[in-house]
Amino acid sequence: MSIDTVPAAGATALDATAAVVTRRDIQHRLLMTIGPILAALIIAGCILLAVGVDPLAYYGFVLERGLLSPLGIQQTLTRMAPLLFLAAGLIVAFRAGMWNLGGDGQFLLGAVTAAASAPVFVEVMPAWLALICSFVIAMAVAMLWSLVPALLRAYQGVNEIITTLMMTFLGTSLANVLVKLMIRDPGTTVPQTRTLPVEDRLPRLFDTTITSGLLLGLAAIITVHLVMTRTAFGLKLRIVGANPRAAIHAGLGVPNLTIAVFAISAGLAGLAGAVDILGVQGNVRADWNPAYGLAVIPVVFLARMNGFAAIGFVFLLSVLSIGGESAARRLGVPNHFTLVLVSIVLIVLALAEYIDHRYNQSRRA
Amino acid sequence: MTGLFSEVFLSALLFGAVTAAIPLLLAGLGEQMSEKAGVLNIGIEGMMLAGAYLGFVGAFYSGSLWLGFLTGAGGGIAVALVMALLCVRIGLNQIVIGIALTLGLEGLTALLHHFQFSRSYPRLPAVDVTVIPLLSGIPVIGLALFRQHLIVYLAVALVFAMGYIYRRTQLGLNLQAAGDKPAALDVAGIDVARTRTIAVLTTGALAGLGGAFLANVGAGLFIPFITNGAGFLGIVLAMLARGRPVWVLFGALLFGVCLSLTTAMQVAGINIPTDVIQMLPFLAVMIMLVLFGRRASLPAALGIPYERGVR
Numbered sequence: 001m002s003i004d005t006v007p008a009a010g011a012t013a014l015d016a017t018a019a020v021v022t023r024r025d026i027q028h029r030l031l032m033t034i035g036p037i038l039a040a041l042i043i044a045g046c047i048l049l050a051v052g053v054d055p056l057a058y059y060g061f062v063l064e065r066g067l068l069s070p071l072g073i074q075q076t077l078t079r080m081a082p083l084l085f086l087a088a089g090l091i092v093a094f095r096a097g098m099w100n101l102g103g104d105g106q107f108l109l110g111a112v113t114a115a116a117s118a119p120v121f122v123e124v125m126p127a128w129l130a131l132i133c134s135f136v137i138a139m140a141v142a143m144l145w146s147l148v149p150a151l152l153r154a155y156q157g158v159n160e161i162i163t164t165l166m167m168t169f170l171g172t173s174l175a176n177v178l179v180k181l182m183i184r185d186p187g188t189t190v191p192q193t194r195t196l197p198v199e200d201r202l203p204r205l206f207d208t209t210i211t212s213g214l215l216l217g218l219a220a221i222i223t224v225h226l227v228m229t230r231t232a233f234g235l236k237l238r239i240v241g242a243n244p245r246a247a248i249h250a251g252l253g254v255p256n257l258t259i260a261v262f263a264i265s266a267g268l269a270g271l272a273g274a275v276d277i278l279g280v281q282g283n284v285r286a287d288w289n290p291a292y293g294l295a296v297i298p299v300v301f302l303a304r305m306n307g308f309a310a311i312g313f314v315f316l317l318s319v320l321s322i323g324g325e326s327a328a329r330r331l332g333v334p335n336h337f338t339l340v341l342v343s344i345v346l347i348v349l350a351l352a353e354y355i356d357h358r359y360n361q362s363r364r365a
Numbered sequence: 366m367t368g369l370f371s372e373v374f375l376s377a378l379l380f381g382a383v384t385a386a387i388p389l390l391l392a393g394l395g396e397q398m399s400e401k402a403g404v405l406n407i408g409i410e411g412m413m414l415a416g417a418y419l420g421f422v423g424a425f426y427s428g429s430l431w432l433g434f435l436t437g438a439g440g441g442i443a444v445a446l447v448m449a450l451l452c453v454r455i456g457l458n459q460i461v462i463g464i465a466l467t468l469g470l471e472g473l474t475a476l477l478h479h480f481q482f483s484r485s486y487p488r489l490p491a492v493d494v495t496v497i498p499l500l501s502g503i504p505v506i507g508l509a510l511f512r513q514h515l516i517v518y519l520a521v522a523l524v525f526a527m528g529y530i531y532r533r534t535q536l537g538l539n540l541q542a543a544g545d546k547p548a549a550l551d552v553a554g555i556d557v558a559r560t561r562t563i564a565v566l567t568t569g570a571l572a573g574l575g576g577a578f579l580a581n582v583g584a585g586l587f588i589p590f591i592t593n594g595a596g597f598l599g600i601v602l603a604m605l606a607r608g609r610p611v612w613v614l615f616g617a618l619l620f621g622v623c624l625s626l627t628t629a630m631q632v633a634g635i636n637i638p639t640d641v642i643q644m645l646p647f648l649a650v651m652i653m654l655v656l657f658g659r660r661a662s663l664p665a666a667l668g669i670p671y672e673r674g675v676r
Contacts, residue, residue, distance in 0.1 A: 162604040170647045173640040298461040336475035343469025
């Protein structure tokens with residue numbers, strides 16, 4: 001993986017010509033995003049036709065319920081909150097060349113920790129302080145969970161893909177064990193944690209149902225983007241990602257940086273879990289695993305680990321999943337079609353980027 | 366406690382372990398070949414699901430288990446073809462495409478199952494076993510290991526066949542070179558893309574077969590998301606095995622025993638949540654890694670698309 005140069009859109013355009021170039025660049029980027037999405041919708045539409053569903057009706061519902069209706073867009077924006085945190089965590093890891101594929105385990109443990117601690121905290125302290133404490137504990141637990149893969153990678157060179165994948169299997173099971181045995185709500189027969197009262201959850205924005213977690217998520221991903229592109233610390237991490245051996249020769253403390261990367265990445269995944277619980281869900285049910293992490297990984301790649309582009313792609317993912325869920329309900333298609341749609345969008349976007357790259361190369365040559 | 370360690374219980378436990386291990390073994394062997402050739406195949410979960418679904422459909426309509434295995438392997442190959450085209454020929458990011466394929470096949474197989482069977486889950490008849498004379502007479506082990514479906518023995522034989530291919534044949538060397546230094550292979554006049562395509566398609570066939578085994582022999586039916594992470598376990602096994610097929614076999618059996626223990630404990634009425642037992646194999650491997658963790662010997666060019674003339 002190479003270091004991306006600072007994206008052109010982020011460069012300050014001072015003179016007029018540069019401004020024109022930037023605008024053309026943005027237009028180009030938009031075209032290269034919307035075009036493939038339309039192509040993907042057509043391909044997915046053929047699948048819908050094949051199973052006897054009217055694709056136009058389906059997409060109509062997706063658009064209406066995911067984007068245009070007030071309730072739909074609010075749900076979409078709410079769904080973005082945990083995804084943004086996860087994407088932020090992955091950006092740090094991937095830019096530093098570390099394959100943290102254990103996001104789901106870290107997410108769930110963060111969620112379970114938040115669900116266990118928040119109802120206890122609200123009884124002894126004001127709600128805002130309780131929320132902050134829950135966030136911090138959730139982050140700390142997720143960080144701790146990543147310590148073993150981090151240490152193994154930093155000092156033994158054990159490949160982190162294996163260790164984080166195994167830790168995510170372990171974490172998923174551990175989260176279930178905790179919910180079923182340790183922190184189960186004695187008041188219900190269903191195995192789940194105590195429910196955080198709605199008035200103690202993260203406040204909603206203005207008069208909407210959008211969680212304020214969205215703002216936290218946006219703040220997280222923009223901070224991460226700026227730290228990675230504008231600070232010395234970010235530069236160090238990108239050097240480690242580009243060439244770990246060169247980083248050692250440059251005098252960087254690679255083991256410590258490795259541990260820091262894992263801690264930040266896992267901590268953000270833990271916060272993603274916490275923001276979903278404290279803002280939306282209120283409790284964790286046994287065997288609950290939304291597996292957001294798996295869908296966010298390709299999104300971060302397509303955004304080329306650029307925080308702002310990732311926000312756009314996360315928004316797209318949310319529209320598709322929220323809209324797809326209700327379209328499926330209305331038309332009697334199983335919700336699984338959303339997965340197919342997301343998959344086709346990802347593949348066509350990747351293909352379009354390749355074709356664009358090839359075209360630019362041949363034009364330059 | 367006598368009931369727990371009775372002969373019947375132990376052989377049922379072992380039998381279950383072998384049944385649970387075979388899909389993991391096939392997935393692990395397949396992933397190993399891809400990784401050897403330098404392709405990190407994260408789409409293997411999707412290939413297994415395609416195999417499980419098509420394998421089940423094939424066996425269900427034809428009534429022949431073998432035809433089911435064939436269609437299952439075909440399903441895996443079909444997904445692998447997409448992967449080979451996009452990641453080997455064109456050189457798209459293997460992680461993006463792999464995850465996209467896994468997500469897509471999760472959705473597609475569940476969707477097709479819904480439209481085909483609605484909410485019913487038809488079952489296949491119990492499988493015929495091949496009894497190996499003499500050996501099957503051994504108490505406990507005989508019942509568990511030597512009264513299995515023929516494909517189980519073939520899968521174990523495949524472990525040694527793979528070992529032979531990697532150590533003794535030109536193809537094995539080519540695969541290794543494609544993963545470690547593709548440019549060298551190219552200079553030697555051997556097509557890197559072709560070598561890697563062979564590896565990815567073989568992975569597809571093995572993963573599809575593993576999925577078909579999981580559905581047809583292991584469960585006897587198809588339910589959406591039936592693989593439940595088996596493909597990712599295959600990736601873990603392949604990476605832990607460091608290129609040696611026999612280690613994949615041992616790893617698969619370890620995980621198989623733990624999966625089988627989960628069911629056996631429930632049958633025996635011991636009240637430990639299944640999640641605790643499911644954690645055991647991962648805990649064991651993590652502890653092993655902490656104690657003996659050494660630099661993993663992964664192929665140098667793993668995950669990097671090969672483009673001629675690019676440094």
